[in-house]
Amino acid sequence: MSVDPRATPGPASSRLRSVLPKLSDSERRVALWVLENVEATIRNSMSAIAQATDVSDTTVLRMCRTAGFEGFTDLKFALAQEPRGGRAEAASDPEASDLHAANRLFRAVAQAISDTQGVLNEGAFAKALDLIAGARHIVVGGVGGSGIVAQAFYQRCIRLGLRCDAPVDSQLQIMHSALTGPDDLVVAISYSGITSDPVLVLQEARSRGAATLCITGNSASPLARLADVVLVSVSHEQGSEPMAAQIAQMALIDALYSALVARNAERAQLTEERMVNAILPKSI
Numbered sequence: 001m002s003v004d005p006r007a008t009p010g011p012a013s014s015r016l017r018s019v020l021p022k023l024s025d026s027e028r029r030v031a032l033w034v035l036e037n038v039e040a041t042i043r044n045s046m047s048a049i050a051q052a053t054d055v056s057d058t059t060v061l062r063m064c065r066t067a068g069f070e071g072f073t074d075l076k077f078a079l080a081q082e083p084r085g086g087r088a089e090a091a092s093d094p095e096a097s098d099l100h101a102a103n104r105l106f107r108a109v110a111q112a113i114s115d116t117q118g119v120l121n122e123g124a125f126a127k128a129l130d131l132i133a134g135a136r137h138i139v140v141g142g143v144g145g146s147g148i149v150a151q152a153f154y155q156r157c158i159r160l161g162l163r164c165d166a167p168v169d170s171q172l173q174i175m176h177s178a179l180t181g182p183d184d185l186v187v188a189i190s191y192s193g194i195t196s197d198p199v200l201v202l203q204e205a206r207s208r209g210a211a212t213l214c215i216t217g218n219s220a221s222p223l224a225r226l227a228d229v230v231l232v233s234v235s236h237e238q239g240s241e242p243m244a245a246q247i248a249q250m251a252l253i254d255a256l257y258s259a260l261v262a263r264n265a266e267r268a269q270l271t272e273e274r275m276v277n278a279i280l281p282k283s284i
Helices: 012-022 025-036 038-043 046-053 057-066 072-081 094-118 122-134 145-159 170-178 196-207 243-263 265-282
Strands: 138-141 185-190 211-216 229-232
Touching: 012 025, 012 072, 012 094, 025 038, 025 046, 025 057, 038 072, 046 057, 057 072, 094 243, 122 211, 122 229, 122 243, 138 145, 138 170, 138 196, 145 185, 145 243, 145 265, 170 196, 185 196, 196 211, 211 243, 243 265
Parallel strands: 138 185, 185 211, 211 229
Antiparallel strands: none
């Protein structure tokens, strides 16, 4: 049975952003309005929020419950407990537009990392560490931007002395998955969780009895439903390329790596020394 990534509550705003991919259009409209109007949400009734977003009271309640709140009052209370700072002012000077675009990305990245940390489930994280440390062989799959993250995962495994493969070609990923067994772990990375190739990788792994882990931005996605453990990365971006999401996924991988090093620091140090000594002659 998969580990529920929502079992440990995080900050209210982080939880709202984490469920955006799984909400219906009307529920998503409510969640975005709440995130943009926190003070108004705290002050007003559920009916007022429903009227402001042109939805029914039931839709507001359903959105709250999907995000893990008992109801609208519970959401308001959680929002009221969060520290709130002023929003950064938008640049009005056309000459500052380039820097403004860069600053906007930095804010998105910082928010994505903060939200990802906020919804990180302790049980799911510990189980992921157990699966990685105990696997005879690890196969990692991902395409596009998530393929870059998959390669980073592979490199961290190698630095820990773990047997790992991360083919770049998506068909090879499925083929490697077909050769796994009950003592192995297959990891799939996809922010949307609906890309067909990573889903096929986990389907094949499950049919072979291998353990499955996914890193995704959508805990209700087809990919997440195939995983024994789900780690959620949170990001809300308007562009087609989720840059902040990719960095949040990288942060999750580095968190896994750091925790595995801490679990067995002596072995990690010896492995690192062996690798450093092996590549030292290549240094100028």
